[in-house]
Amino acid sequence: MEVVGRGRHSRWLALAAALAAGLALVAAAPAPAAAASTCPSGHVALTFDDGPGPHTPAVLDVLERHDAAATFFVLGHRTRSAPGIVTRQAREGHVVANHSERHREFTRLSNAQIRESVRATDAAIRDAGVEPISAVRPPYGATNSRVRGVLRDAGYAHVLWSVDPQDWRGHASSTIVRHVTSRLAPGAVILLHDYGGHARNTIGALPRIIDTAHSRGYCFGVLDDRGRVVAPTPPEPPPPELDDVAARGTEAACPEPVPAGFTDLDDLAEPTREGIDCLVGFGLARGTSATAFQPREPVHRVDAAVLLSRLLTYDAMHSGLVLPWPEGEEFTDVVDLSAERRDAVRTLSALGVTNGTGDGTTFSPFARVTRRDMAVMLSRLQDATVGPDAAGEGGRFFLDVPPELAGAAEINALADRGIVQGAADRTFGWSEAVRRDELALLLARHLDEHVEAGRLPAAEPVPVEERDEADGDEADAEGGDESDEADEEAVPAP
Numbered sequence: 153m154e155v156v157g158r159g160r161h162s163r164w165l166a167l168a169a170a171l172a173a174g175l176a177l178v179a180a181a182p183a184p185a186a187a188a189s190t191c192p193s194g195h196v197a198l199t200f201d202d203g204p205g206p207h208t209p210a211v212l213d214v215l216e217r218h219d220a221a222a223t224f225f226v227l228g229h230r231t232r233s234a235p236g237i238v239t240r241q242a243r244e245g246h247v248v249a250n251h252s253e254r255h256r257e258f259t260r261l262s263n264a265q266i267r268e269s270v271r272a273t274d275a276a277i278r279d280a281g282v283e284p285i286s287a288v289r290p291p292y293g294a295t296n297s298r299v300r301g302v303l304r305d306a307g308y309a310h311v312l313w314s315v316d317p318q319d320w321r322g323h324a325s326s327t328i329v330r331h332v333t334s335r336l337a338p339g340a341v342i343l344l345h346d347y348g349g350h351a352r353n354t355i356g357a358l359p360r361i362i363d364t365a366h367s368r369g370y371c372f373g374v375l376d377d378r379g380r381v382v383a384p385t386p387p388e389p390p391p392p393e394l395d396d397v398a399a400r401g402t403e404a405a406c407p408e409p410v411p412a413g414f415t416d417l418d419d420l421a422e423p424t425r426e427g428i429d430c431l432v433g434f435g436l437a438r439g440t441s442a443t444a445f446q447p448r449e450p451v452h453r454v455d456a457a458v459l460l461s462r463l464l465t466y467d468a469m470h471s472g473l474v475l476p477w478p479e480g481e482e483f484t485d486v487v488d489l490s491a492e493r494r495d496a497v498r499t500l501s502a503l504g505v506t507n508g509t510g511d512g513t514t515f516s517p518f519a520r521v522t523r524r525d526m527a528v529m530l531s532r533l534q535d536a537t538v539g540p541d542a543a544g545e546g547g548r549f550f551l552d553v554p555p556e557l558a559g560a561a562e563i564n565a566l567a568d569r570g571i572v573q574g575a576a577d578r579t580f581g582w583s584e585a586v587r588r589d590e591l592a593l594l595l596a597r598h599l600d601e602h603v604e605a606g607r608l609p610a611a612e613p614v615p616v617e618e619r620d621e622a623d624g625d626e627a628d629a630e631g632g633d634e635s636d637e638a639d640e641e642a643v644p645a646p
């Protein structure tokens with residue numbers, strides 16, 4: 153993957169160089185209007201409606217390669233399904249705006265329903281750590297004076313478009329290119345869509361649209377809070393590089409790791425294998441059978457709760473940590489689970505390491521744990537065991553973790569402790585599901601840190617024949633709650 157923002161950045165650097173040159177020449181000649189000479193025809197705006205979706209990353213890739221900024225009018229419910237894509241949009245210098253929660257015609261909604269749809273969508277965008285502009289494009293462009301009044305009174309610009317190739321009809325890429333390039337004009341707002349099967353043709357048309365516009369002296373702008381086309385803000389400089397923690401092992405906790413006997417760990421890096429063996433050696437993690445760990449399976453919330461609770465119990469046995477007695481109302485959706493699982497959820501909730509879901513009466517035990525959830529839980533576990541002062545200041549380490557993102561402090565603190573590193577492109581992937589091997593390695597490193605600090609003793613391996621039964625049967629019986637609802641409903645555009 154390319155380094156984020158490089159293309160557009162180079163344009164900005166060129167602009168900065170041109171400006172500097174212009175300033176140097178100012179005494180000798182009339183100052184050349186550097187910005188204007190970079191974009192002598194002015195700015196036009198690419199806008200993409202109805203995402204984020206499966207095609208959005210390909211749109212972002214094309215924009216990056218061809219050095220163009222865009223404005224994405226996103227739907228609230230799709231933003232909640234794929235927040236990482238919206239984070240990426242903002243990180244790469246694009247603008248995110250509001251296209252309503254579920255793409256209903258505003259002209260058929262009450263004033264209160266319009267306000268709620270817009271509010272919920274902005275909330276979803278902010279939950280992705282992104283500040284939306286205060287501009288709304290009504291679904292289908294269905295609008296009237298009442299809709300405009302409601303949006304204006306709520307503080308939003310009402311945005312439509314000036315160029316509409318109707319890409320949602322499935323026109324060929326060449327048709328889309330011809331329609332758009334024949335209507336380019338300063339301040340043009342081009343309507344495209346990044347959701348649905350037709351988006352392939354749109355993606356096919358993009359390089360020619362962008363290159364043609366550039367060759368005619370246009371630059372690609374973004375919309376602002378008043379719906380005007382303006383020059384994009386240059387992307388932020390990348391955060392500092394992290395020390396390499398990929399090779400960090402668990403030598404303190406497990407000086408002589410004993411292979412746990414799983415036959416499905418061969419593809420994993422050595423530190424990960426040893427981390428799993430280490431946790432199993434401590435009696436903290438178990439396989440899904442005597443010979444399988446299923447390292448690439450996602451972690452469910454209740455699995456994470458059980459692992460963290462075992463770690464806390466080990467801690468309490470050796471450090472004098474006093475665990476709270478679980479009391480109070482139990483979550484309604486854990487009462488049929490095993491005693492260990494119920495106790496784990498109650499203990500962690502009492503400690504504030506995990507919370508309920510929804511209205512707070514449920515735990516959603518079989519929902520997946522995201523990398524952000526994991527960071528938050530591990531950070532709270534650290535607070536519960538060694539106190540909040542030891543959590544680490546953090547700093548900012550990942551391109552896709554803006555400071556406003558909920559959980560950003562916890563993610564950065566984990567990086568600061570050398571427990572997580574993220575990907576080679578300096579992203580953390582906070583919305584991705586955590587796999588069993590990842591959680592095991594992180595917990596093993598967490599444990600290793602505490603052993604190294606002398607808080608906890610190193611492992612006395614449990615002989616294989618004395619280990620408890622495998623985890624996982626119950627989860628299989630539950631069948632897993634595939635709560636990510638398939639979201640392929642066809643929404644007619646725009």
Ligand code: ZN
Nearest residue numbers: 201202292646
């Ligand atoms: Zn739309």
